[in-house]
Amino acid sequence: MGWYNKRLAKSLWVFHVSASPCNNCDIEILDLLTPRYDIERLGIKLVGSVRHADVLLVSGILNQKVAPFVKRIYEQAPKPIYVVGFGTCPASGCTFKDSYNKTKPTDYIPFDLYIPGCPPKPENMIAGVAKLLEVLNG
Amino acid sequence: MDNNGFFEAMSDKVGETIEKKLRYYFVVDNENLLEVVAYIFKTMGCRLSTATATELYQGIEVLYHFSHDKSGTYYCPRIIMPDKKNPQMNSITPVVRGAEWIEREMAEMFGIDFVGHPRKEPLLTRNNLTVRKQPLRITRVS
Amino acid sequence: MSVNNVPVGPFHPLLEEAEYFNLVVDGETVVDIDMDIGWMHRGHEFISEQRTFTQSIYLVERICGICSTSHPLACVHAFEDVDNIEIPERAAYIRTLVGELERIHSHLLWFGLAGHFIGYDTVWMWAWKYREPILQMFEIISGNRNHYGMMRVGGVANDVDPNRIPEMMKILDMVEEKMNMIAKIANDDPVLRSRLKGVGVLTRQDAVDFCAVGPTARASDVPCDVRRDEPNDAYGMVDFEVAVLPNGDVYDKFVVRVLETIESAKICRQCLERLQTVKGPILNNVKEITAGEGIGRYEAPRGEVFHFVKTDGSNRPIRHKVRAPSYNNIPTYVASCKGIPIADALITLASVDPCYCCTERSLKVIDVNHDPFKVDLLQLSREKTQRIRREIHE
Numbered sequence: 001m002g003w004y005n006k007r008l009a010k011s012l013w014v015f016h017v018s019a020s021p022c023n024n025c026d027i028e029i030l031d032l033l034t035p036r037y038d039i040e041r042l043g044i045k046l047v048g049s050v051r052h053a054d055v056l057l058v059s060g061i062l063n064q065k066v067a068p069f070v071k072r073i074y075e076q077a078p079k080p081i082y083v084v085g086f087g088t089c090p091a092s093g094c095t096f097k098d099s100y101n102k103t104k105p106t107d108y109i110p111f112d113l114y115i116p117g118c119p120p121k122p123e124n125m126i127a128g129v130a131k132l133l134e135v136l137n138g
Numbered sequence: 139m140d141n142n143g144f145f146e147a148m149s150d151k152v153g154e155t156i157e158k159k160l161r162y163y164f165v166v167d168n169e170n171l172l173e174v175v176a177y178i179f180k181t182m183g184c185r186l187s188t189a190t191a192t193e194l195y196q197g198i199e200v201l202y203h204f205s206h207d208k209s210g211t212y213y214c215p216r217i218i219m220p221d222k223k224n225p226q227m228n229s230i231t232p233v234v235r236g237a238e239w240i241e242r243e244m245a246e247m248f249g250i251d252f253v254g255h256p257r258k259e260p261l262l263t264r265n266n267l268t269v270r271k272q273p274l275r276i277t278r279v280s
Numbered sequence: 281m282s283v284n285n286v287p288v289g290p291f292h293p294l295l296e297e298a299e300y301f302n303l304v305v306d307g308e309t310v311v312d313i314d315m316d317i318g319w320m321h322r323g324h325e326f327i328s329e330q331r332t333f334t335q336s337i338y339l340v341e342r343i344c345g346i347c348s349t350s351h352p353l354a355c356v357h358a359f360e361d362v363d364n365i366e367i368p369e370r371a372a373y374i375r376t377l378v379g380e381l382e383r384i385h386s387h388l389l390w391f392g393l394a395g396h397f398i399g400y401d402t403v404w405m406w407a408w409k410y411r412e413p414i415l416q417m418f419e420i421i422s423g424n425r426n427h428y429g430m431m432r433v434g435g436v437a438n439d440v441d442p443n444r445i446p447e448m449m450k451i452l453d454m455v456e457e458k459m460n461m462i463a464k465i466a467n468d469d470p471v472l473r474s475r476l477k478g479v480g481v482l483t484r485q486d487a488v489d490f491c492a493v494g495p496t497a498r499a500s501d502v503p504c505d506v507r508r509d510e511p512n513d514a515y516g517m518v519d520f521e522v523a524v525l526p527n528g529d530v531y532d533k534f535v536v537r538v539l540e541t542i543e544s545a546k547i548c549r550q551c552l553e554r555l556q557t558v559k560g561p562i563l564n565n566v567k568e569i570t571a572g573e574g575i576g577r578y579e580a581p582r583g584e585v586f587h588f589v590k591t592d593g594s595n596r597p598i599r600h601k602v603r604a605p606s607y608n609n610i611p612t613y614v615a616s617c618k619g620i621p622i623a624d625a626l627i628t629l630a631s632v633d634p635c636y637c638c639t640e641r642s643l644k645v646i647d648v649n650h651d652p653f654k655v656d657l658l659q660l661s662r663e664k665t666q667r668i669r670r671e672i673h674e
Contacts, residue, residue, distance in 0.1 A: 020321075020322055021320075021345075022343060022344055022345045023344060023346060024345025024348065024426050024427065025345070026345070027389070027426075028425075028426070030408070031408065035408075035409045061322060063320075063321060095327075095339055095342050096322050096323070096327065098326075098327050098330060099322050099323035099326060100323050101322055102322070118342075118427060119345065119426055119427070
């Protein structure tokens, strides 16, 4: 699969799954597309349907209502798919760890990469993307 | 007591009152609630901000918050229900249409039954089968 | 014509957050709308019973990322209202400055999204490009672009460096120039006017019945604004005007936001000028808060944020109630969505500027489309713009 991953790394298509976030991470993701950080020059774009996606960006603590739907989205995505946990919420859920509505995210989908921060700075996000590209390139 | 004439008009329906700078909290009985709310909302032209429910030692208390925009004052009627197993009170949704969502949320979080509410369904935990019922009660119902 | 249900469901490519609408359509016209929320519910009121007063400020910041200063401001107003605590003058100006900068950044964000929904992607890119210097100003003042952590009971946590005030004034000049450009676009472009005028009207009586707040109410002739009705912090010491328009359609909501952004830039400039001359402490050290009840509110970009707190003399509140402005504004969809064509549904839903994470303090929903016909609301909205553009230029 090495040659396949190298072709994939040239232009990754990303689908954003927002599973109970506070929206800050979502706005910073959209910020990456705007002229200052402009991640489209690396070939990365946001798609509207999960069937076209190569990477799933998951943000937020997965609350009990939405977690089964996130699992369904993961099953609908064409493999190979990389799951990136965005922000501190899917990594540890630190502010919300006492809530009655919180679940353990790794019970539902497997995660490949975590980008911590509340919210992560755009420079951090680009560094995370670069790490993913490095892994894909071998 | 206040500059907008509320306490002169409704002095016989209002119980114990706490008066602070620009804030008035007073106790109202369940039977007089709709009349007091109709006076505040329609005659005085106040706007409903929200409502808060709390579980106290002596019962369940619901506090409505009405804002009088011209003077920046808040009028807050308080209803106390001493029966904690089946708390029940009149709903103000027939008078104030904006109270529909907030009463649904209070019913789902505390288990209060609002008599006369047009749509008694949970708001935030509908279709969520695994969540704990009545999560904000101290003696949690599971 | 048969009646069909169109679910616009939790994960839609266009909606940033999860929300589930069920639009009941009769042919091309929307007849009714039903909403299922609860996808963002994280249980803030449950968690805040276990946090102290200063920890509550950090918890409350993370209710929403866009109105990230409005919730802490309303929260400290509520704590200070229990005992009528006063704050120093310099702290009042810093609080107002941060609050108004947030209003500018939130409205620019909304212009970008509204342009994207109609099909004007250039407006999206430009509005977000001119938003970046505002985020840079936040970084100069507090150290972070989004969650600032600036508020404390009795004042603020960080001071403004006086050497960097001229740089910030230059950024405000640039913002005013670009807002004038956007105002000119709104006035001159015929396609924008015919797309937005008369669409999704919310009448004055409906706005009063549903207790709507913020620009949604001010565009329907209901003059409620917390900054003028109950001026706390520095709002009593600066000059500004409140914009109220009579029609209640999407065009009026757009214009109200443009006028508010221009007024906010004026307020920020006045605060920066006073900060160069007013000296003093920025924090009043508060030792304890006595037993009682307190109400605090603040005019966020979407409307009035309301916090209510009940204390008993210890170091944590026993009940902390949060009500965000979108909670009162979203039920108005039932009134403003009746009778509009389905291509206009998306811009009407977005004109209220809903912030679902504030509403349910909950989560996002995806569309599980099991209907016989699928409809892409974004595509329909953009096709209508192309059609109008062709008609006008013929």
